Amino acid sequence: MPTVTMTVNGKQVSADIDPRTLLADFIRVNLDLTGTHIGCDTSQCGACTILVNGDAVKSCTMLAVQADGAEVTTIEGLAENGEMHPMQAAFKEHHGLQCGFCTPGMVMSAIDLVKRHPNPDEATIREELDGNICRCTGYHNIVKAVKAAADATGG
Amino acid sequence: MSETRENGIGAAVRRKEDNRFLTGEGRYLDDINLHNQAYACFVRSPHAHARINGIDKSEAESAEGVIAVFTGEDLAADGIGGLICGWGITSKNGEPHKAPPHPALAQGKVRYVGDHVAIVIAETPEQAKSAADLVDVDYEELPPVVNIADALAPGAPQIHDEAPGNECYDWEIGDKAATDEAFAKASHVTRLEIVNNRLVPNPMEPRAALADYDPGTDMLTLYTTSQNPHVARLILSAFVGLAPEHKLRVIAPDVGGGFGSKIFVYAEETVVAWAARKIRRPVKWTCERTEAFLCDAHGRDHVTTAELALDDEGHFLGLRVSTKANLGAYLSTFSTAVPTYLYATLLNGQYKMGAIYAEVQAGFTNTAPVDAYRGAGRPEATYVVERIVERAARDLNIPPEEIRKRNFIPPDAFPYETPVIMTYDSGNYQLAMDKANELIDRAGFPARRAESEARGKLRGLGYAAYIEACGIAPSAAVGSLGAGVGLWESAQVRFNPTGSVTIHTGSHSHGQGHETTFAQIVSDRLGIPIENIDVIHGDTGTVPFGMGTYGSRSLAVGGSALMKAVDKIVEKGKKIAAHLMEAAVEDVEHNNGVFSVAGTDKQVTMAEVAFAAYVPHNYPEDLEPGLDETAFYDPLNFTFPAGTHIAEVEVDPQTGKVDIVNWVAVDDFGNIINPMIVEGQVHGGIAQGIGQALLENTVYDAETGQLLTASYMDYTMPRADDLPSFNVETTNTPCPHNPLGVKGCGEAGAIAAPAALMNAITDALGVEIDMPATPEKVWRAAQSAQARAAE
Numbered sequence: 001m002p003t004v005t006m007t008v009n010g011k012q013v014s015a016d017i018d019p020r021t022l023l024a025d026f027i028r029v030n031l032d033l034t035g036t037h038i039g040c041d042t043s044q045c046g047a048c049t050i051l052v053n054g055d056a057v058k059s060c061t062m063l064a065v066q067a068d069g070a071e072v073t074t075i076e077g078l079a080e081n082g083e084m085h086p087m088q089a090a091f092k093e094h095h096g097l098q099c100g101f102c103t104p105g106m107v108m109s110a111i112d113l114v115k116r117h118p119n120p121d122e123a124t125i126r127e128e129l130d131g132n133i134c135r136c137t138g139y140h141n142i143v144k145a146v147k148a149a150a151d152a153t154g155g
Numbered sequence: 156m157s158e159t160r161e162n163g164i165g166a167a168v169r170r171k172e173d174n175r176f177l178t179g180e181g182r183y184l185d186d187i188n189l190h191n192q193a194y195a196c197f198v199r200s201p202h203a204h205a206r207i208n209g210i211d212k213s214e215a216e217s218a219e220g221v222i223a224v225f226t227g228e229d230l231a232a233d234g235i236g237g238l239i240c241g242w243g244i245t246s247k248n249g250e251p252h253k254a255p256p257h258p259a260l261a262q263g264k265v266r267y268v269g270d271h272v273a274i275v276i277a278e279t280p281e282q283a284k285s286a287a288d289l290v291d292v293d294y295e296e297l298p299p300v301v302n303i304a305d306a307l308a309p310g311a312p313q314i315h316d317e318a319p320g321n322e323c324y325d326w327e328i329g330d331k332a333a334t335d336e337a338f339a340k341a342s343h344v345t346r347l348e349i350v351n352n353r354l355v356p357n358p359m360e361p362r363a364a365l366a367d368y369d370p371g372t373d374m375l376t377l378y379t380t381s382q383n384p385h386v387a388r389l390i391l392s393a394f395v396g397l398a399p400e401h402k403l404r405v406i407a408p409d410v411g412g413g414f415g416s417k418i419f420v421y422a423e424e425t426v427v428a429w430a431a432r433k434i435r436r437p438v439k440w441t442c443e444r445t446e447a448f449l450c451d452a453h454g455r456d457h458v459t460t461a462e463l464a465l466d467d468e469g470h471f472l473g474l475r476v477s478t479k480a481n482l483g484a485y486l487s488t489f490s491t492a493v494p495t496y497l498y499a500t501l502l503n504g505q506y507k508m509g510a511i512y513a514e515v516q517a518g519f520t521n522t523a524p525v526d527a528y529r530g531a532g533r534p535e536a537t538y539v540v541e542r543i544v545e546r547a548a549r550d551l552n553i554p555p556e557e558i559r560k561r562n563f564i565p566p567d568a569f570p571y572e573t574p575v576i577m578t579y580d581s582g583n584y585q586l587a588m589d590k591a592n593e594l595i596d597r598a599g600f601p602a603r604r605a606e607s608e609a610r611g612k613l614r615g616l617g618y619a620a621y622i623e624a625c626g627i628a629p630s631a632a633v634g635s636l637g638a639g640v641g642l643w644e645s646a647q648v649r650f651n652p653t654g655s656v657t658i659h660t661g662s663h664s665h666g667q668g669h670e671t672t673f674a675q676i677v678s679d680r681l682g683i684p685i686e687n688i689d690v691i692h693g694d695t696g697t698v699p700f701g702m703g704t705y706g707s708r709s710l711a712v713g714g715s716a717l718m719k720a721v722d723k724i725v726e727k728g729k730k731i732a733a734h735l736m737e738a739a740v741e742d743v744e745h746n747n748g749v750f751s752v753a754g755t756d757k758q759v760t761m762a763e764v765a766f767a768a769y770v771p772h773n774y775p776e777d778l779e780p781g782l783d784e785t786a787f788y789d790p791l792n793f794t795f796p797a798g799t800h801i802a803e804v805e806v807d808p809q810t811g812k813v814d815i816v817n818w819v820a821v822d823d824f825g826n827i828i829n830p831m832i833v834e835g836q837v838h839g840g841i842a843q844g845i846g847q848a849l850l851e852n853t854v855y856d857a858e859t860g861q862l863l864t865a866s867y868m869d870y871t872m873p874r875a876d877d878l879p880s881f882n883v884e885t886t887n888t889p890c891p892h893n894p895l896g897v898k899g900c901g902e903a904g905a906i907a908a909p910a911a912l913m914n915a916i917t918d919a920l921g922v923e924i925d926m927p928a929t930p931e932k933v934w935r936a937a938q939s940a941q942a943r944a945a946e
Binding site: 038042 | 876
């Protein structure tokens with residue numbers, strides 16, 4: 001069994017794992033960070049999106065061994081000193097979530113989006129979130145939340 | 156409710172539950188693990204229709220990590236019954252609907268791809284999945300039938316011995332003679348053939364189950380993704396026979412969306428719960444997405460012929476509807492009610508409809524069971540009524556808003572009895588229509604259309620003036636129509652000695668925001684800060700028996716139960732306050748958590764009263780200690796949310812692409828507790844309706860019965876860039892028969908949207924097409940329309 005070592009939410013973790021273990025399963029099962037959700041089998045829904053070295057990645061598309069040495073951030077690692085990340089706060093303020101299942105992945109994708117498009121218009125936000133499926137909100141308030149977070153972070 | 160209190164009724168309070176969902180601290184089913192748990196994988200039929208001549212499980216049983224393999228024989232040997240359908244429908248000929256057995260694991264035959272054959276339980280999920288492939292099932296393939304028209308035709312493959320010709324029921328409602336008469340004197344008849352496409356609900360959290368048996372207490376606990384844990388417990392206990400009701404605890408924790416599909420009691424949850432006791436270890440099963448496509452109950456799937464009789468001024472004289480409904484291979488929990496009492500009773504729409512006659516023939520096919528999906532029957536009814544009304548307007552050259560105006564039930568006509576057994580309670584349909592026309596700039600449409608045309612594009616405007624019956628439902632009424640349960644709701648308001656409050660509700664939130672809305676009601680009424688109120692739901696071990704959440708019922712029924720419990724708290728509180736203030740009870744007034752004596756400056760707070768109730772040192776002699784009240788509320792009628800949605804589209808005839816350029820929704824939900832949450836519900840509903848009209852379709856191969864759309868690679872879910880932003884507003888005619896005056900908002904969007912969008916697309920194209928309006932279909936229609944125009 002190979003050993004993987006990575007930094008997850010600022011903490012170094014190491015484990016011996018079955019080489020076929022997906023990064024999504026490693027996070028959920030080995031690290032018990034269950035905020036990262038699994039919503040499909042085909043890397044379509046985006047519920048498992050996390051940040052790997054700062055980039056949004058669907059964690060079901062990566063083997064855990066591929067993340068060896070990487071810096072990983074999950075939804076649990078966003079808040080600082082009990083203060084939600086501006087993107088999390090914007091989702092709450094603009095009711096960008098209902099059942100909450102797609103939300104962690106959506107927030108992660110949105111953070112990556114704003115990093116690449118500091119001042120996105122509605123069309124850009126919609127196009128960039130195309131990899132994350134939400135069945136509850138119709139995306140209307142998600143788009144508002146992302147725009148507000150971008151504005152708040154000085155986009 | 157004149158002024159809006161901070162965090163009270165009418166305030167857009169930010170949701171209490173969001174903190175945990177946004178930080179990864181939600182607890183969905185797959186996030187829960189129990190010590191020593193084993194993992195289940197189901198062996199599913201690869202065939203749509205086959206006889207099982209034998210099952211050899213020996214190789215699977217000896218595979219690494221396998222604990223047990225069970226089949227239908229094992230369930231039967233333990234006396235575990237099949238799954239039930241809880242609503243009886245009586246056919247035209249007086250016979251009850253055909254109810255063939257629905258074993259949780261197949262007995263001798265499989266009837267759709269994905270049908271449950273065996274459960275494999277192993278130490279790890281991977282081992283269970285690998286071993287499931289080793290279960291050797293000897294299938295003898297039979298010809299399948301997947302379309303309802305084919306299934307009901309003579310000579311179709313016979314799916315159940317108990318249902319000759321694959322018919323479940325042939326039902327009717329309305330007055331046939333009066334309707335025939337209306338058509339005889341009509342000056343115009345509009346006829347429409349309509350297909351309502353089959354959908355897969357697709358909540359983002361797949362179903363899952365985790366069961367645990369405690370031999371010490373003989374308690375079987377089932378954690379499951381349910382919208383109604385008490386109903387699940389009742390069925391699993393009384394009908395399936397898993398355990399006595401008091402020895403079965405069903406817990407539905409954070410549930411990631413439902414849309415109807417998590418109402419039902421399925422095979423997997425049933426078998427997992429039974430197996431946990433059998434092997435004396437916790438057993439966990441988590442559905443994969445393709446399994447969800449195969450086995451979650453689907454929605455819609457109607458084929459309808461509708462005819463509308465009109466006089467020469469466009470008044471609706473009569474409506475005749477004939478529908479064939481596909482119920483799939485087995486009857487799901489409430490499947491029979493959806494194409495009957497949840498559908499045909501809404502065919503009256505918002506109109507004075509002279510006479511109505513509807514018949515529904517429902518049957519079995521080799522496809523997944525079909526049951527309630529967001530709107531459940533009401534989207535199908537609205538789609539029939541609003542498509543044919545729009546068609547009639549075009550036939551008679553009357554503007555679509557004008558033909559509706561001529562036929563709307565006027566605001567002074569309520570209560571209004573329809574020809575299809577509903578009594579509408581309140582509404583103002585023209586008001587919503589006028590507001591919607593204003594918001595979409597109806598007057599400016601011709602200019603916008605001309606401008607599109609100049610660019611080679613086709614612009615269309617489509618209306619849906621929908622009505623739905625929500626707040627399900629008066630128990631006596633639904634009982635008389637065949638329901639096996641009552642549809643009241645429960646609520647408990649429990650004060651703690653320090654003045655904080657725990658609310659228990661029998662309804663269930665899987666995204667709707669009960670933890671906030673219900674807390675707002677209690678905060679508003681009892682003056683308790685919202686942060687000191689917790690809402691608990693979803694656990695039969697802690698919450699009073701409740702009927703759960705579906706049919707936009709939580710607030711209208713569950714919220715009303717909560718209001719009744721609040722009233723009881725106030726009533727008892729007045730007695731305690733009177734004692735503390737040394738006043739007569741009848742002189743004590745209550746307002747927002749403060750008890751006072753009329754005409755004096757004496758007052759005590761709710762917190763002081765709660766403390767006195769639990770530390771009753773100075774307390775009325777004849778009063779029980781404690782401040783903890785439970786109430787049950789059985790509604791007097793359905794509620795009837797209604798409104799107008801208008802879609803404006805631009806179609807590119809060169810590519811068939813439909814752009815939704817504007818969407819206006821004006822809904823009458825009665826009073827509103829939290830406008831932010833209500834708007835969100837409308838957005839989500841519209842998105843699902845647009846999904847149905849534009850993108851989503853469930854396709855079974857007619858030859859093999861294989862599901863061709865069984866993943867997100869094949870089934871087109873609406874994504875952010877498929878949808879516009881929505882212009883959502885409300886009107887308010889309060890519900891006259893529940894204490895909050897609320898009507899329900901969860902399904903409106905999904906009910907209104909398909910008709911509005913298809914009316915807009917067909918307006919642009921000038922020809923009729925069926926859902927989903929994919930680019931290919933739209934392109935072909937545009938080409939044929941242009942070819943016709945050139946002739």
